[in-house]
Amino acid sequence: MSDPSFGIHGKILEIDLSAGYVRVRPLDPSLTADYLGGRGLATRLFYEAVDPASDPLGAENVVVLAPSPLIGTSAPTAARGHMVFKSPLTGFLGTSNSGGGWAWSFKATGYDALVVKGRASSPVWIDITPEKVDVLPAGRMWGKDIHALTDELTTGFEPAARPRVLGIGPAGENLVRFAAVANDRNRVYGRCGPGAVWGAKNLKAVRAAGRMKTRVHDKERYQSGYEQAMHLIRQAPVTKRLLREMGTAGLVELINVIGMLPGRNFQDCTHRDEDLEAVSGETIAKTILERAAGCYLCPIGCQRHTRVGGKGEQAEAGEGPEYETVVLMGPVCDIYDLEAITRANYRANELGLDTISFGSTVACAMELAERGLIPPAELAGLELRFGRAAVLERLAVETAFRRGAGALLADGSFRLAERYGRPDLSMSVKRLEIPAYDPRASFTQALGYMTSPSGACHLRGGYAVSLAFFGGWKEIPRFSLLQSPIAIRNMQNHGILQDSLGVCRFTGYAFGSEPWSRMLAGATGLDFSVARLEEISNRVAALERLFNLEAGAGKLDDALPPRFAETPIIVAGEERAVSVEIQERMRRDYYEVRGWDAEGRPRPDLLGRLRIAGRRP
Amino acid sequence: MVVKVKFFSAFREVFGTRERDYVIPDGARARALIEAMADQPERRAALLRGSNLHPHLVLLVGGEALSSRGGLEAELRDGDVLAVFPMLGGG
Amino acid sequence: MSPRDWKADEDLLRLFQTIGRASLLCDIQDSHSGNMAVKVRNAAGVEEMAITATGSQKGDLDAGQICFLSAGGTDYGYYKASSETDIHQRVLALPGVRASMHAHTKDLTIVTLDDAPKPSPVPDFVPVDPLGRAYLGDHVHVDWFAVPSGSAEMADLIPRRLAGHPATIIQNHGTFARARTLGEAFFLLGVADASGRVVRQAQKLGVDVGALRGRIASDPAAHFPRLPGPYEIEDDGLCDFPEETELLAEFRKAGARIFESRLSPFHTGTMSVRGVRDILYAPKASLPREIGGPLRRLPMASAPSDSAELAVHKAIYAETDFQTVMHVWLPEAEAHSRFRYPGEEGESDKIVPLDAEGGFLYLVIPVLPAEAGEEEIIRNLFDYKIAVVRGGGVWAAGTQSLSEVLHHPSSLREICLYRLGAFERGLDLRKMEPKKAARW
Structure with a gap:
């Protein structure tokens, strides 16, 4: 057995927002060997800490975030974090993963996992550095969108020392059951509603800034896996070039040709070619794309930084849409208007909504409304039917604030459909909305x-x-x-x-487990x-x-x-x-x-x- | 027989069109269609590497991968529609 | 060609055509060489011999190029029957024999050449590979003939040779095989040529083949503890899972690739896809597109009747999450498993890729000793996805699909060919191999 501090720091940071304590406890080395890090470690720590019967929006829910032993090394794309909690949308395991640099910054503060318990009596944010951990009042941040929150907490730092922020927007504060938690402005832990869990805990943000290095045990062994991985990434067509050129929405037309692209709340999979072309990755690249980019340490680069509305007053820039967003907010709602989808995507990013659950819930509402199952009075004057692109952006805002027709959507498609007596019209499994590949195909x-x-x-x-x-x-x-x-x-x-x-x-x-095995064994000195x-x-x-x-x-x-x-x-x-x-x-x-x-x-x-x-x- | 070919993404520029009908002998295999399509050096380079299909291609016949129907040896039928995509990923 | 009613019916024509084309694909013929003969029973119940016409193109036979000979008369079709008709006729007269085939098995022919003044006795060919040992025996006769094509001497000696052996070699010409079916005869010729290829490549790699033969002769069982079972002729049409249409296509695609890329000779090797309680299993993995082979659905639980190869497939599934397994008899790998670096002791226990592609896919490919058990094979499949067993073929495993697992032996063949080429050119392999490979 080697020095247990290779690849990991050996410390778990635990914060109880009810009791107001912050404590550091050792990470049992056998947990690294048995559960690795990220999803495995977070699931284990969550399982130990939570009562399975707990109310997802109550103080007894527990949120665990974990980076991995590879984070802090040069391993390609190794900067993603994983969050585990009990989901307010499903009532079961909430488990969500995100790119962006927060997990890297958190690891560099010297911890291998963050466990958040309890519920603060008023809004708070947490500031983590290697030297200290503070739980601070967040009253003046409450209500801010994710971009404004990020700006506020990251200004005044030298670029090299700039902290990274993980936080929620109004959707999380308003306990929208599919609210996201975001870092690096537009990288989100989107699925299963982690934002609502944070909102229920009165937790607005966690900021992390550190420079602690991840030590590599056997550099040569690590390097052999790293070189192999990088070669294969540069060689495989998808990772080498195509994701950068086309983004994930490059799939739109292909998935349609294989008969798998859902339309009209999954009532069918038929679309007109010219409609789909209007929302394809190629059209995005030709019309609204400003540049492609990658997450921290990513050589692939599928991000779409876009601009809509030309140069006039209506112009705005942001990120997205990617494939799932295009399809769920688009064809699944019978909408083929790229600008409308993109603007709604921008709002979802800022306000903190999962675009898959949001799009599918809008589609569910459209079907319920068309079938006359939602009394018009309850739609607050909104004319809701398939194909109405104009409603998207408005519904994103109203959902995040639980206003108007958005109040109906904020609990997700299952609860919406159940409310109107047709739970079968929610296209979900365990109440989580189905992504953009029709399961019948x-x-x-x-x-x-x-x-x-x-x-x-x-x-x-x-x-x-x-x-x-x-x-x-x-x-x-x-x-x-x-x-x-x-x-x-x-x-x-x-x-x-x-x-x-x-x-x-x-x-x-590009590759399977073998290069990871070598990188991991090299980083930790353990048998992986x-x-x-x-x-x-x-x-x-x-x-x-x-x-x-x-x-x-x-x-x-x-x-x-x-x-x-x-x-x-x-x-x-x-x-x-x-x-x-x-x-x-x-x-x-x-x-x-x-x-x-x-x-x-x-x-x-x-x-x-x-x-x-x-x-x- | 006539096989319709639909081009997607960068292939639209290479072939200068969104779709085109190709007339190939009855009972011909995919190889004959690909040869007919490879009527210019640039098009050949986009479709073939040596005598095999270019690994960056995704070819679908009626929504099915051509590769699972035998690749260049796949038998085609009159009225088939071939979709030509670059290899993609994501979601 | 004049319109007339050729005797060869569709089934027979198709048999000759498909085997003819396949023999060209695996490069054991030139465009016009070789010949094939089978016994058929005509409508009157009389046994006849059907044989390819002399000089016909075996890849493009038509009905008129198949000649029929019987006691009652000879129909030469549009062409003249093979110049080796007499030989085939006598071979087909051997008990139990219903097919006879001759091909230019180039690798085997090359390794049995010599430059001694003739006439002189020619030493037997002694296979050093498991397929050769299993199907050709511990030696194959090689005979020199003054007139090595269609001569009376050949018509006399070859049937006598084939009375005791499934195949025999005509020095400087090629191989004759006799069998129960034409498919089996082709199988034997494929095995024979691959056996020659192993020896030829081993020689190129500087292996002392004479010494290796001596070691094998002293204890054959230790060198080949897991030989493949007898060739089955009854089961080619069997398909136990016609409803799994997509999987059938995958099996046929992978099988054709194994055959065409010469990863394993015709109807050798095995591959499988795991189900929940059963496995889908191709006991003859190397399948030309036009020639079928059995595709079985078998219970996952091991059974006493399982062949040695099937037992390993099942053991791998029992111990791992792999979904696909392939086992091929790759001549390049078998030859490489005997390689010794100049100035170093013992056969190398790994194959180190020299080429960039191979090197990034596999730092090394392990070569396990002949006696390696299932446990050792499985351990190596976890870490390398592919392992060569000296005298035991190449095992590979995949997590998802047959096309995934196929990639491993296919890459290995290239890796071996690059190493062989570099060695032939006198390059120092040790200097070319990445340093870190020595430690992995």
Whole structure:
């Protein structure tokens, strides 16, 4: 065993906002070996600290943020943080990942994880440096949007010493159930509503500034993995060039051609080519794009810095839209107006809204309104129907402030649809809205949405299309019942690894686990063989499942909305739906592959093998 | 037989159009279509590397990856629509 | 060509055509060389011999180029039957033999050349690779003929050779094989040529093949503890998962690539995709596009009847999360597994890529000893995704797809060819290998 301080600092920072204490406790070195960092470590610390029955918007919810042992090294894209909490949207595990530099700055203050408990009696923000940690009043910041908040907390510093800010906007303050937490202005922990959890805790921001280095144990071993990773990133077409040129919205037309681009609240997947071209990555690049950029330490560079409205008074600049935003705020609402989507995206960034859940909730409201299920009086004068681009920006603002028709949207599509008696019109799994790939167009993707611990998320649930169409040599069948359970388990596991390393999904277009294994072993001096990494992913997946079971999830929560079983779409000339029987079979097989019983409970022998001690009764 | 080819992204410039019909012999395989499309050096370079399909290409026939239908050896039918994309990623 | 009713029916024509094309693809013929013969029973129930016409292009046979000979008369078709018709006729008369094939197995032919004054006895060819040992035996006769094409001497000796061996070599010409089916004959010729390639590449790599043969002869079982099982002729049409259309296409795509890129000779090697309770398994992984092979759905639990190869597939799945496994008999890797660096002791336990591409994909590729067990193979697959077993083929594993796992042996072949080329040019491999490779 080597010096435990390589790769990590060995310290957890714990802050209780109710009790008003700040304490530093040692990080048990076995946790690094068993859970790595990022998602793995945060899940473990969260599981230990939280009561699964707690109110997500109550003082007893716990937020854990963790960087990883690779953060602070030169590893490509290794600056991402992971946040775990109980989700106010789903009622289950909230787990969200973000680029941006905050996690890097936080690690450089000398800690491996931040645990926030309790609830402040009035708004506060937390200031972290290697020397001290302060919990300070945030009264005058309350109400500010994320950009203004970031400006306020970062001005007056030399560029080299500039701190990074992680914070919420009005949406979080107003407990919008899909509110985001943002850093570097536009990089967000978007899914599952972490912003509302912060808002409920009266926590406006966490600022971090440090220069502490991450020590690398065996530079040569680390370097061999690093060189291999960088070569493969520069060589793979997707990471080398295409994401920078086209952004993620480059996918719009491709996903349409493969029959997977949803429209009109997932009622179908048919669009006119010219409509889609208006919101394609190519059109973005030709019309509104000012420059591409990358997150901290990212050689790929998919960010879109854009400007709309020409040079006149209406002109404004910002970031986005990326693929999910384009589709959920666009075609899913039957909207093909790039400027309207982009402006609404800017508002979502500033106010702190998850664009996927927001777009899908707008679409759900549009369908409810068109079906006459929402009394017009409750829409506060808004004419809500598919295709009305003018409503987008206004609804983003109203949702963040819970005003007007926005008050109906602020609890997400499931609660909205349930309120009007049609929960089946919410396109969500575990109440988390489905991203921009129709599950009927790939059984593997469908199973990913069903079994993601956080609800319908392509990043936690497994991103099947990437391998089917973009990964080239990793093509997998779309409709194979035999292959789907294992394929999706392996994709989910690789995602757990990436989230636990603090690295970007897009590195997966270039390489798998092996370079990470060498970088990690080199950085920490610990045994992180690929077999070990596989075991860690399985351990984290089992622990996430345990939490969800304890929070009340059952196998019927691992299911798609009825629309996907009942209403087929046409894929390559064939009608495709994901029938209840197909869902049942895939779910059963997935549980078996995971080592869970027929009800989706991890079997005792699996927990024993993974050394997971269940919660004491 | 006639196969319609739709071009996306940078391929629209290389081929100077959004879509074009190609007439190839009945029963021809994808290779014959690609050869017909590669009628200028720049177009050839965009489609082929040596005698194989360029690895940066994503080719879809009726929404299915051409590669899973046999790549250059895939059998085409009259009325097929081939979509030509660069390899993409994201989401 | 005059319009007439050729005797060869569609099935027979297709058989000759597909094997003919495949033999060209794996480069064991020139455009016009070789010949194929099978026994067929005609409508009257009489056994006839169908044989390719002399000088016909085996890649583009038409019905008129297949000649029929029987006791009742000979239909030479539009062409003249092969000049080696007599040989084939006598070979087909051997008990149990229904197919006979001759091909220019160039690598095997080259390694059995000599420059001794003739006539003189020619030493047998002794395979040093597992496929050669399993299917050709511990030696194959090599005969010199004054007239090494269609001669009476050949018609006399070759059938006698083939009475006791599945294949025999005509020095300076090629190989004859006899079998139960034409597919099996082609299989034997593919194995024979690959066996020659292993020896030829080993020689180029400076391996003392004579000494290696001596070591193998003294304890064959220790060198080849896990030989493949007998070649099956009954199962080619079997498909247990016709409903998995996408997976079927993946199997056929990967199988064609293995064959065409010569990662494993025709109908050798295995590959599988894991299901939840069962595995989809191709026991003949190297599959030309036009020639099928069995595709099985088998229970995941190990069974006593499992072949040695299948047992390893199942063990890998039992111990790992891998979704795909491939095992090929790559001649380049087999030859490399015997490589010794000049001035160094013992066979090298790794193959170090010299080329940039290979080097970034794999710092090294492990070469495991012949006796390596499943546990050792699995451990190496975790860390390297691919491992060579000396005398035991190449194992590779993937997390998602067959096309992913295919990439490993395909890269390995290139890595081996670059190393071989550099060594042939007299370059110092040690100087070219990255320093860090020595420690990984």
